[in-house]
Amino acid sequence: MKAIPVVLKILQAIKNVDARSHLLYLSLMCCILLLQNFTISSILAPALNQRDNSQAVFDDFSIPLLLPIFLSPLFETLIFQAAAIWVLQLFEIKEMKIILFSGLIFGLVHFMGSHYLIVVFSAIFAGVLFSGMYLYRLKRNGFFWAVADVTFVHAINNTVIFIDTFQ
Structure with a gap:
């Protein structure tokens, strides 16, 4: 369970970032996810004899690319960050x-x-990052920017996974 303190340190570092430059902030989030994707696909997946393709939906080209790369991140942000966090906040957790x-x-x-x-495991890490990012942006800039930023970083992540799947 050493992964949780690492995640907590990453979230604290994200919280402490002085995000004067919105582009710098989004770049930092993308870099963290890219590093995580690289670690999973290059080190952990082969060691555990697991496939490193983290989106099986990409295996079928009959699904329009718009869905997994752009629409899914938007709906997942609204469901798993915005709605889930709102409900959990009602319980004063x-x-x-x-x-x-x-x-x-x-x-x-x-x-x-x-x-x-x-x-x-990769998706849990990404979900924690997205949730921390969502709460940070929600407090700092409001609902629109929180959803927009998480959706953007999630879409970049899905795009990289898609490219990695078909290389």
């Missing part, structure tokens, strides 16, 4: 627990079978 629980829910809905367990 501490912010860090809300972020972790929201990330856990996000990761578990990406479960696609035991051969893709590495995907769940």
